[in-house]
Amino acid sequence: MAGMLLTIVFYAVMAIFLADIVCRVVIYCRGPEGANTDTPPVSGNSPLLLCYMVADVILLRRLLRANPLIWFWEWLFHVSFTLVLIRHLMYFMDPVPDWIVAMQPLGIIAGCTLPFSLLVILCIKLGTANNFFPPYNFFLIVLLLALSATGLLMNFAIKTDLAGIKHFSMGIVTFHPEIVPWSYPFLFHFIIFLIFILYLPSHIFTAPFSILDAQKRDDGLKLVMHEK
């Protein structure tokens, strides 16, 4: 019963999430009426420009320029989060590909660096005078800390029925709801994850595009008034 309920809640949250994405895409495509979509000339899609663009996204180069201190911890957080996400794929795939199995140790280390980097970011934000720190960002960091705390508990402290978790998660992706393992850390972890999905920051989808566009624009700036 609890497994069915949680599964339905999961589907409902994902449906809202997907509907929100679709809505945003429609809003993006619609755009402001008669938008002045100026596109400064760019130097072409040379391999070097593409390399800079990719480096901008992967290394958060613009944040490094703006604030080197917070850049390191933000980069560590993003990398750790990505590795943790990849590690979790094993719960949704059967058989689990070898590369995901190989990533497990790295994912476990990332599970430790993730909350550490978040705590440092939180300290920097709260400790810096006149720092802009909106409540939403604070809430997100707290959610992520709670998510990683429950994950660490299950990994290192409280014995959890991993087979049961896998069974339950496979039931979700195959639309065959299964019994949820009765483990408080797992239940909290799962519920916090669902809340996180509802409050997922939209910038994770759009910031890469604006970063890529910014690099093209920077590259093209010299061509606005200067011939090639």
Next chain:
Amino acid sequence: MQRVELDACTQCGECLKCCPVQEVTGNPLISPPEKIRMFREFIKATEGLKALLLGPEDIDKKLLEEFTRAVYECTVCGACGETCPAGIFTQRLWPMLRKEMVRRCLGPIGPQAEMSEAISKTGNPYNKPPEERFSPWFPEHVKVSDRADTGYYAGCTSVYEAQPMVRGDVLVLSASGVPFTMLGPEEEVCCGFPLFITGQHDMLRDLVRRLVSAYEAKGVKTLVCSCPCCVNMMARDWPLLYGRDLPFRIRHITQFVLDGLADKKIRIQGELNERLIYHDPCYLSRGVGIIEEPRAILRSIPGVRLLEFEHRGKDSRCCGAGGAARKVFNDNALAMGRLTVDEAVMKKADRLILNCPACYAKVNEAMEGHDKRIVITDLMELLAGMLEKK
């Protein structure tokens, strides 16, 4: 792209460190991330998923007024975008936001709302008589050809609020020996930038077509201008508004002068033993990438020692004159102008070199009644006094 950028903001707040309006007001409610957050809420309430399912929400009138004020208090200098880790192009985002405000009948505000009518009647946003555009101060001995390959566009702010700039420009053009043409006072209308920046886009196409056709009729192949806002408008937006490539190329006057110095058409006489500090106009440095040309000109003057502001080039700090905000939020503009003067004085410069008519007008005004003073000269105004006459 602007709507994608609205969602791309991570609300990190790095931009507040370089926002000139923040520096003088200390009000986070009118900060760049707060404007973006409010507009996101606005779009969500009127077009988001909840609005689609349950109908658009009624938004608190006071909140809307505060939001509109925040959007129009910005000088649109783009410093926030230059710092933004997400690479948001704020120099374009804020005008588009204002366009949305106008479309929803929430803006523009104050004297900005009179610009459209003023331009319709007089061809300029200052509502000044067109016959006063070039007279009586235009140098009489400067010969303006009826038709020429080189055209010069003075710009409304230059002719009505920074006449020494235009005097300098035409004297430099004259000294180069290159024949140039200009439109008459009734023909040279607004380039469209003030309307663009305040979100009032209705008249833009007509203004652009009128100007482009007029210059084309005069045989212009290169249009030279010194106002950064006009140059920005011409280089970036005129082709789009005109509907095709312009029949002439756009050049900033510093590019023309550098070419002239290289070809020996322009020769500097004498020397100037002064410490000069150059201020990068936002729409010249961040807007169109003209950063080194003014410096190269200043360095070519014998005796000059060129000083730099702490924030230079693409990181230049706004002088307060931008975004059409100075007419509505004059106190902010004066405060920002005074910061520019203060830094120039602190750096022990003998002269502050400006390269924008709006900066020129506002910084001069900001110095009135201020305890710190410095000689302010436009770049071409300075150069015109040092050229070998032809």
